[in-house]
Amino acid sequence: MTSTETAAAAAAAATATRFSQRLDPVFFDRVQQRVRDALMADGFDALVTDDPEDVAYLTGFFHHPCERPVAVWLGADGRTVLMTPELERENAERQHARAEIVSYAEFPGIRPPFASLASAVGAGRMRVAFTTHMTNERLTAVITELPDASFTPSTIVTRARYLKFDEEIALHREAARVTDLMLEAGVAHLREAIASGGRLPSEAELTSVVTGAGVSTMYSEHDDVVVVSPLAGGLIYAGANSAFPHGLPSGYRLQPGDTFMLSLGCAVGGRFVEGERTFVLGTPSDEQRRYHEAVRLAQEIGGGAIRPGAECREANATCLAVIEDAGLGQYLRHRQGHGIGLGMHEPPWLESGDDTLLEVGMVVSNEPGIYIPGHAGYRISDSMLVTASGSEPLTAYPRGLDDCTIDL
Incomplete structure (x- = not known):
């Protein structure tokens, strides 16, 4: 095979493996x-x-x-x-x-x-x-x-829109893969700043990094990118700022000892996924370990409660009861989760007022959180696909504190 033929074959192979965001008209x-x-x-x-x-x-x-x-x-x-x-x-x-x-x-x-x-x-x-x-x-x-x-x-x-077709689920899976890459990019940027001995990044700087990682991944690896708002991005907040569930990124610069949240997501083919992790910068205190573990356990048990035939309100109650039983109920500010699809937030709602039965093919978020005024917020989220045997988290970044501790 000539060099020209080799180059052409390589180009063809690269094209064949690219992901198309646009669904077939039929x-x-x-x-x-x-x-x-x-x-x-x-x-x-x-x-x-x-x-x-x-x-x-x-x-x-x-x-x-x-x-x-x-x-x-x-x-x-x-x-x-x-x-x-x-x-x-x-x-x-x-x-x-x-x-x-x-x-x-x-x-x-x-x-x-x-x-x-x-x-x-x-x-x-x-x-x-x-x-x-x-x-x-x-x-x-x-x-x-x-x-x-x-x-x-x-x-x-x-x-x-509750029930996703297979083609939509493929878009959600790819959005989850990109979201995990965004989480990795944010952590890598912070670790590079620590290793260089320079200033730690601000919330706004980290937001720019993870947004750029998501958008650049799509444009470099996908064809027919479907642009929606937001295509990729998220909420990044640290320390006391993270005690506000939907606070916006600021110029606050991360400090040693901070609890901080990467609340990220993106849309592939217009189908959204969110993935959120809570980190600690430096050696966690006993208090930080207690808060983080309570949310991690609630998210794990809440994920198990997401299954076909379960009512949304039932899954919500099972999830949040873990936090209440840990003596932290006073720090709850919101429900377990919500539907996700062409909208980042859409019905059904995993909340005490929604008796919708979960069905195979639904995608919902599983995102319990607690928010301690003056200290920090702790939230862990995965987008969950309801399957015949229960549910499957589409995002895969590690959830435990050992994996979410950034050493100084």
Whole structure:
């Protein structure tokens, strides 16, 4: 084989192993049929949604939401219509959106945007479901153009999104792999700073490092990167700052003895994963060991409670009881977890008020945490795939304190 042939073979092999984030357009036929079956079972003639995540779920079209409406009409008659502004038509076509595309000139427009959708689907008496994320303004605009239709709020699409298809699970798995690499990048950066004898990084600097690691990994190893917000990133906070569950990274520079959190995640093909670990910088105190171990054990037992047939509230109670039994219940600030998919946070909710039954194919977070004012927060999270035998953590970075101690 010549050097040219060898180089060509190597290039072909590299191309063959690259990960494609874009799902095949025919995948959306199954998605649409799932929703259409539920639509007809509930006695609806059609469904309309303008939620960007629903639009992506139903058609594969990802867009930057703004004042110009984008909406999907899914008819029981088999038609799927995607309404876009004219300036988005080419984007929808380039993404091979699985729908008939109709567009309007501009917003607010001489002709109202939803008049284009009404012209495409036809007027008349029909029962239309609308997703509950629609604003009153958008819903009113649809009703104005289809005055003979009756509109009823529905969670049909939300419930359909609970159960992931195999192709979606593959995207979640790859997002988990990238999230683990982000965690490794953050730890490596901190260890390099310690070894060099230089200043320790700030929360903001670590955030930049892990975000860059996630984004660069995708663009170097993936084809057809689907850009959503956030594509990769997270919340990084240390010391007393970490006692605020959703605090934002600051210029605070890590100090010896700090407890600190890397709360990271990314989206591959628009499907999210989160992975969170709590670390100690230097030799842990007895207090830090107690707090960390209580959360680690709660996360382990809580993961075991995530299984088919279990109620979300049951898994939540089992998980949080570990922390309460450890005498740390006063430091609880939130539920065990939440659903995850096209949204970083979406139903079902692993919380005492949600009796949804967990099913095979759901992806949920398992993230118990405690927050001690003036000291620190401790949270460990994995995105969990519900399987026939229980559940599986998609993220794999070690969870125990021995593995999450950064020596000085």
